Amino acid sequence: MNLTKLTFLLGLALLIVVGAARAQDEPSDAPKPPSEADMEKAQEDATRKMEAWLKASVEFSRDSRLTEADIKKWIQLAPSFDKIGDGEKDEEDAFEKCFKDGKFSFGYILEHADYAKWTREHGVDPTQWLKKYMRLTMFVMREEGLKHIELAEKQFPQQLKQIEAMKGQVDEKLYDQMKKGVEAAVASFERTKKMYAAMPSPTEDEAKLLKQYGAQIRQAMGDGGDEDEGCGEFGEDEEHEDGDED
16 A cells, blocks of 8 residues: 555656657557547546645645654654555555545545554554654655656657657647647646645754655655755755644
């Protein structure tokens, strides 16, 4: 039940749509790109799910704050927590079970038998652990998400240039489809960027801890990381939350 992996699937879904619209030299027998309607639907579905997940995550973890003991516990337990539900047939199916009527709920996770067993074995409160897990995860996702979007946006002009170079060499319908796909992705990424920016920022005390334990947090997430590298630059240029949220 790797929530980090599952939630990144939503962002990756947008990248996949962009990839489908890229202009590249492909063999004539290559599969046809998805239709414009399919790309628009995929973008909208992925974005709506990301918005629903974000809204639920912010509300769910709103009253939690991280102490040094919490972060040490997170680093210790996150790898085993992420393995819960590994036996499930399809992680994406498991993620879908968290949605009902377009809304994301943590109820499925809290009621999951394997999760209940895991919390008993590790002596943690099911709700409080998940709240703190999500708060820390959102800090990292916010930083990484904005970074990846910035990199992707830098590629858009080159993609459009490649498509323009293909004008007159490919079917006009395919040309229009690819160009509209990239243009739609640009608009979609603006929306996604706002979602990442809306994720909570750490308090001043949390920012210091994130900088101190950044490399260990990334290792626990399976991202490796430089031992001298903190978790972003939270301690230097982030806007910090007050001790209590509105």
